[in-house]
Amino acid sequence: xxxxxxxxxxxxxxxxxxxxxxxxxxxxxxxxxxxxxxxxxxxxxxxxxxxxxxxxxxxxxxxxxxxxxxxxxxxxxxxxxxxxxxxxxxxxxxxxxxxxxxxxxxxxxxxxxxxxxxxxxxxxxxxxxxxxxxxxxxxxxxxxxxxxxxxxxxxxxxxxxxxxxxxxxxxxxxxxxxxxxxxxxxxxxxxxxxxxxxxxxxxxxxxxxxxxxxxxxxxxxxxxxxxxxxxxxxxxxxxxxxxxx
Numbered sequence: 001x002x003x004x005x006x007x008x009x010x011x012x013x014x015x016x017x018x019x020x021x022x023x024x025x026x027x028x029x030x031x032x033x034x035x036x037x038x039x040x041x042x043x044x045x046x047x048x049x050x051x052x053x054x055x056x057x058x059x060x061x062x063x064x065x066x067x068x069x070x071x072x073x074x075x076x077x078x079x080x081x082x083x084x085x086x087x088x089x090x091x092x093x094x095x096x097x098x099x100x101x102x103x104x105x106x107x108x109x110x111x112x113x114x115x116x117x118x119x120x121x122x123x124x125x126x127x128x129x130x131x132x133x134x135x136x137x138x139x140x141x142x143x144x145x146x147x148x149x150x151x152x153x154x155x156x157x158x159x160x161x162x163x164x165x166x167x168x169x170x171x172x173x174x175x176x177x178x179x180x181x182x183x184x185x186x187x188x189x190x191x192x193x194x195x196x197x198x199x200x201x202x203x204x205x206x207x208x209x210x211x212x213x214x215x216x217x218x219x220x221x222x223x224x225x226x227x228x229x230x231x232x233x234x235x236x237x238x239x240x241x242x243x244x245x
Contacts, residue, residue, distance in 0.1 A: 002041040021060040040078040103141045110136040120152045124223035147231040181216035181224040
């Protein structure tokens with residue numbers, strides 16, 4: 001049976017009724033009153049219970065579905081989606097973003113080696129023969145695999161250790177070493193996962209991965225890191241702010 005969430009609608013407020021409803025239902029999901037996989041109250045029953053029209057309730061549910069909080073399946077109905085990480089496209093660490101969202105991130109370092117890579121060196125504006133620390137990590141959130149993170153660090157950070165990277169986020173490690181990214185070239189895309197990515201992320205079927213590449217530099221233009229990350233698209237969203245001022 002679907003859980004009935006206590007919703008308070010203020011009909012004197014200038015905020016549209018559907019948005020009031022959507023925000024309170026979203027808060028219930030974020031706070032854990034509704035859990036992933038829970039059946040969601042039928043829109044007709046909810047409308048009758050709250051004294052709202054069916055189009056108003058339907059619009060609120062559509063907004064939550066568009067935000068990745070609800071999933072509609074034919075023959076099953078509407079259920080609460082698996083937890084999705086919403087991340088703004090800015091210079092932040094995934095570890096820090098997860099922590100702020102109330103999750104508990106952990107990291108497994110899959111490989112750590114010193115390499116030479118002309119392509120990555122070019123992305124960091126370094127000589128082609130520069131030695132780089134290549135790191136591959138598996139990031140988990142509350143024990144569930146979320147991302148495979150590939151990073152290359154410039155020569156100044158070749159001594160970063162596996163223990164450093166499994167204890168906290170990469171940007172926290174770099175900040176302690178005096179390296180702070182302030183500007184970056186960043187790209188976002190999607191593609192099919194590789195066999196190893198599929199295995200590490202425990203993916204099935206034809207689910208794609210969301211990818212983000214980033215070349216980050218400090219305030220005087222020194223390279224900080226190059227990253228090529230992939231995320232489970234079903235549990236990860238990147239939000240981009242557009243300002244036309």
